Amino acid sequence: MKKLILILLPLSLLAIACSPAQSDTNVTFTASTEKAQNKQANTATVNLVSPEPQTEIPMGEAEMILEVVDSNGEPVKVETLDVSATMPMDGMEDMIGNVEVTPADEPGRFKATTYFGMQGTWNIVASVKDPQYQANQEFTFEVK
Ligand SMILES: [Cu+2]
Incomplete structure (x- = not known):
């Protein structure tokens, strides 16, 4: 799971950089990633x-x-x-x-x-x- 988050994070940054028009989607995505990170215990x-x-x-x-x-x-x-x-x-x-x-x-x-x-x-x-x-x-x- 930690690995998945590490992969998702750079991807989301990439998405923000490449498509500012879709910022709504990005905000939602980032929020859910943060939530998952908080819930996930190592x-x-x-x-x-x-x-x-x-x-x-x-x-x-x-x-x-x-x-x-x-x-x-x-x-x-x-x-x-x-x-x-x-x-x-x-x-x-x-x-x-x-x-x-x-x-x-x-x-x-x-x-x-x-x-x-x-x-x-x-x-x-x-x-x-x-x-x-x-x-x-x-x-x-x-x-x-
Ligand atoms: Cu005994």
């Missing part, structure tokens, strides 16, 4: 900085560092990051772990603290809530 990615994705996590309190990056891999400062910790259970509802999320020192980074109260597979879902960026990332931890 897709971001949430990376797990620590712990290493493959490490075995001991039961108990755990701390994760998560980083939000844009499509170029550059950290982006987003307003909030939602993090959930759940464990699928056989024949029961998912177990839910409380997660406390606080911004870390570096831009785009967050510290998420949770408590793994049971051994097994935990799913961590991190989602970005920001007017400009959207991301939804899942990580799996094997808690021993």
Whole structure:
């Protein structure tokens, strides 16, 4: 979508330059492009900085560092990051772990603290809530 806007923008400038008689059409077109741009959220990615994705996590309190990056891999400062910790259970509802999320020192980074109260597979879902960026990332931890 970002690419499309980048292509449309020079085209609209070209249209204004070439046909001043059709200014009414151009005004409408520009307005709708602006609206689309405001509504469009860029897709971001949430990376797990620590712990290493493959490490075995001991039961108990755990701390994760998560980083939000844009499509170029550059950290982006987003307003909030939602993090959930759940464990699928056989024949029961998912177990839910409380997660406390606080911004870390570096831009785009967050510290998420949770408590793994049971051994097994935990799913961590991190989602970005920001007017400009959207991301939804899942990580799996094997808690021993
Ligand atoms: Cu469980």
